[in-house]
Amino acid sequence: MSDVSPESTAFPTAPARAEHKGLPETGPRLLADVSLPAAVLHEASLAHNLGWMQAFCEAHGALLAPHGKTTMAPALFRRQLEVGAWAITLATAPQCRAAFVNGVTRLLLANQLVGRANMAIVAELLEAGAELWCLVDSVDNARELDAFFAERGLRLPVLIERGVPGGRCGCRSREEVLALAAVVDAAAGLELSGVEGYEGLVKAEAGASPETAVAAYAADLVDTLIALQRAGWLAVARPLVTASGSAWHDIVAEALRDAGLDERVRRVMRPGCYVTHDHGLYGEAQARVLGRRPALGEGLRPALEVFAQVQSLPEPGLAIVAMGRRDVGGDRLPRALRRYREGGTADRTLSVKGWRVETLMDQHAFVRLPEAAHEVRVGDIVAFGVSHPCLTFDKWRRLCRVNEALEVVEVLATCF
The missing domain is CATH 3.20.20.10 (Alanine racemase)
Structure with a gap:
């Protein structure tokens, strides 16, 4: 069961928080109030994918399971x-x-x-x-x-x-x-x-x-x-x-x-993977589907990301991000998508151009930075795209569903 109802701003009780990672601690703001790393579902993309695949099956006379x-x-x-x-x-x-x-x-x-x-x-x-x-x-x-x-x-x-x-x-x-x-x-x-x-x-x-x-x-x-x-x-x-x-x-x-x-x-x-789609394996597969069937239009949208913070900048050109194999699937390395200042807002993004995840350890990601990346700070929050969502979902017992303002509106439980 989800810890809170859809569109609620209530949060789990302290005992529930004590048992799980990646949850709101002081309020609903993903960039200020959530203990990171966190697995994040974007509502707009999630809703789009649910409707897209259902309509696709119905148009082909098929039932969806x-x-x-x-x-x-x-x-x-x-x-x-x-x-x-x-x-x-x-x-x-x-x-x-x-x-x-x-x-x-x-x-x-x-x-x-x-x-x-x-x-x-x-x-x-x-x-x-x-x-x-x-x-x-x-x-x-x-x-x-x-x-x-x-x-x-x-x-x-x-x-x-x-x-x-x-x-x-x-x-x-x-x-x-x-x-x-x-x-x-x-x-x-x-x-x-x-x-x-x-x-x-x-x-x-x-x-x-x-x-x-x-x-x-x-x-x-x-x-x-x-x-x-x-x-x-x-x-x-x-x-x-x-x-x-x-x-x-x-x-x-x-x-x-x-x-x-x-x-x-x-x-x-x-x-199964259509519900959140991804930025890797299934993103590439969907591109082939749309190449074969351009009339399908936009197709699916990635809805699952992992948000994590820069933990250390130990040497030029290297950021250590507090996210590892215990947080994200490893069949392909995650991809940096966007960056924010801690406490910032959804509309104020910073560049991750040229950022490349090189290695994942249990709790750390080694991220190679371009020479131009001088404004990076410890504590910066990075949104990462994943490949093969199955292998990321099973790292989490709770995920945060967020609106376009990056406010947590629901905490979803998994039962692996």
Whole structure:
């Protein structure tokens, strides 16, 4: 749950502050009252992204089940659902439970469910009224799930995962899919509800473009679903076909839209990083999407930044910033975006031209400065852009949502 309601200027109590970093201490001003470093969500960009992806899916006749593992922030789950999301996707059974206790009742577990303890979590969620689907890609797992859920008097809805050679999980051939479907069809504790895939690890063959390879994979998902329908192995009237991360959503959406599927088939998209977007990996992916689809207009906006202070200026051309691997994801180094004086205002920014993060340690960033950077002071506040938001969100148990004046209007909790 969020510590304060949206647009409130109330702040956590002292005990709550004592347990978490990056929170308001003396008032709402990010540049004066918040203990830095802090993870910051910009409301204008956040709201834009929520509406943009929802409208994109609806325009393509798809349902949106955003991947909640990106943020694990119940307040954001609620906003995604309020805007129109059909479900929330999660990666683990405990994540599903965390979402359910925070009001999410339709859950897509985008992995095989392995281990009796995890099966028990899912069984309890089903018994409590959750709608929940999970994946299956092996006969052994299907039989274990069947034995567990049949003993509990439950039927677990499952989607067969279609993988790719050298990829992650999933059946590697149509023959494996059909053999597995026969086992699921005979299982009293399982209900075959459709097919699932993840296109992010599809590799193009020599001479083929990545776009062509992803489109072919999406088409194969549709063909797999049709094969299961023809065999009579789908146990539900409204089966699911689902794919899509945050990099290839345009190609997947168009492939599913144009496949001529029965209207009863639910086409479900599962991007997660779109909600905050980023200044790195997904920023580059979005540029490629807009290059392919210029009619989409502006696209997504980066909404997540980490604000941190210059801690030391130990030698010419070097700033040590109080932000490290415990604060920001490290698949790519963060990027300096803007600088402020402590106690300043949102409209008074200072240059970070030529600033380059060279190294991250646990709590420090080594930032190389250009020769012209003479006005830098200890205590200056720098806004950094991140890459791959999943890897930054999990560093924080509380994030600050701010308005355009850089005033904290909500403190959001995560439940990793």
